[in-house]
Amino acid sequence: MSSDFDKQEALILDSVRRFLEREVKPFVHKLEHDDTYPEAMVERMKALGLFGATIAAEHGGLGLSTTTYAKIVELVSTVWMSLSGIFNSHLIMAAAVERFGTDAQKSRFLPRFAAGEIRGGLALTEPDCGTDLQAIRTTARRAGDHYVVNGTKTWISNGIHGQCFALLVKTDPGAEPRHRGMSLFLAEKGPGFAVSRKLEKLGYKGIDSAELVFTDYRIPADRLIGGSEGRGLQHALGGLELGRINVAARGVGVAQAALNEAVAYSQIRKTFGKPICQHQAIQLKLGEMATQVQAARLLVEDAARIYDRGERCDMEAGMAKLFATEAAVACSLESMRIHGGYGYSKEFTVERLYRDAPLLVIGEGTNEMQRLIIARQLIERNPV
Numbered sequence: 001m002s003s004d005f006d007k008q009e010a011l012i013l014d015s016v017r018r019f020l021e022r023e024v025k026p027f028v029h030k031l032e033h034d035d036t037y038p039e040a041m042v043e044r045m046k047a048l049g050l051f052g053a054t055i056a057a058e059h060g061g062l063g064l065s066t067t068t069y070a071k072i073v074e075l076v077s078t079v080w081m082s083l084s085g086i087f088n089s090h091l092i093m094a095a096a097v098e099r100f101g102t103d104a105q106k107s108r109f110l111p112r113f114a115a116g117e118i119r120g121g122l123a124l125t126e127p128d129c130g131t132d133l134q135a136i137r138t139t140a141r142r143a144g145d146h147y148v149v150n151g152t153k154t155w156i157s158n159g160i161h162g163q164c165f166a167l168l169v170k171t172d173p174g175a176e177p178r179h180r181g182m183s184l185f186l187a188e189k190g191p192g193f194a195v196s197r198k199l200e201k202l203g204y205k206g207i208d209s210a211e212l213v214f215t216d217y218r219i220p221a222d223r224l225i226g227g228s229e230g231r232g233l234q235h236a237l238g239g240l241e242l243g244r245i246n247v248a249a250r251g252v253g254v255a256q257a258a259l260n261e262a263v264a265y266s267q268i269r270k271t272f273g274k275p276i277c278q279h280q281a282i283q284l285k286l287g288e289m290a291t292q293v294q295a296a297r298l299l300v301e302d303a304a305r306i307y308d309r310g311e312r313c314d315m316e317a318g319m320a321k322l323f324a325t326e327a328a329v330a331c332s333l334e335s336m337r338i339h340g341g342y343g344y345s346k347e348f349t350v351e352r353l354y355r356d357a358p359l360l361v362i363g364e365g366t367n368e369m370q371r372l373i374i375a376r377q378l379i380e381r382n383p384v
């Protein structure tokens, strides 16, 4: 990489670090426990350009590489994972438009996405299916120059505060194979598009997760991403490689935060006349955690580099996602144990990390599915 690239990356990471230190860290605890949407932080993230981080400069974005973007996600998640969710799924929606959209869709939406003027995310999951997306039941029926959408989406991040969603529907519910009947639309809020409820969660608070209901929602035909029916699953899954790298980077951030808390606390807390970090049982935990964090980070960097080269990286993104998110779960639990009783207290940061981490093994394809993706790729790449 050129030194210009390194300088640009260092500058951006520096401004993100300053933002986190001054404008996020002091406020996380209260916002998280009150489950309050961080409006002021969203405004600052707009100014920093984070809603356009991976959108090309020609469309008004920062045009960052996935490698740099993953480092931003890691930094943000080290302080508050929820904040990364506010721009992560928004950027995957933007990537679907940038990669597969028509020129008119790109010029209409991308500059406004990049500015954070229109924000949103992905609406794929339904009450009775998440992993098996081909089983979705939301339909879009063509009616002249519009489609009429009916159905329910659930668990949609940014569902309340976002204005626009990449919406996966069936345009031909009887199609075989099923994916040929699926299409992806850019759905802006309007009549027939309702937020039916906010979903309460174990962790990942502050960011809104909602159920969305579509009742005879009329969407102009020119909002069909790419302009032709039947490519929706491909367009939705096309963004998931990037999504998995993002989630993996979140895992590194959460695991690193858990390690940081443990390293600090274990030097302060004393038992049997010495800081607990001098007990070998604690050292074994710290050594294991630190190794997991670094290995996770390297897997994320590897997947991001391959993605940036434009090569297929579902195996590498899957490995990064699997390892880094399991590391987040393991490290948050270990850190909590190192904190003893205080780890169970709502006053300590590690309690939040412990509640946030499990989401990572579920979102963007469960870790069970990652293992299957890795194995399938392994066989495909090594035929005998």
Ligand SMILES: Cc1cc2nc3c(=O)[nH]c(=O)nc-3n(C[C@H](O)[C@H](O)[C@H](O)COP(=O)(O)OP(=O)(O)OC[C@H]3O[C@@H](n4cnc5c(N)ncnc54)[C@H](O)[C@@H]3O)c2cc1C
Pocket: 089, 121, 122, 123, 124, 125, 128, 129, 130, 131, 132, 154, 155, 156, 157, 158, 201, 204, 209, 359, 362, 363, 364, 365, 366, 367, 368, 369
């Ligand atoms: C906080 C939060 C935010 C979310 N944000 C979004 C969002 O913004 N947009 C969105 O569209 N969705 C979102 N989701 C939904 C998420 O993507 C799904 O929950 C996830 O894909 C899993 O789907 P499911 O919950 O339906 O589980 P299921 O698909 O019902 O799976 C249940 C279990 O079965 C396992 N399983 C399923 N099939 C197989 C198989 N073939 N082999 C082995 N094991 C299998 C799974 O690994 C899992 O352990 C969010 C979820 C949460 C909790």
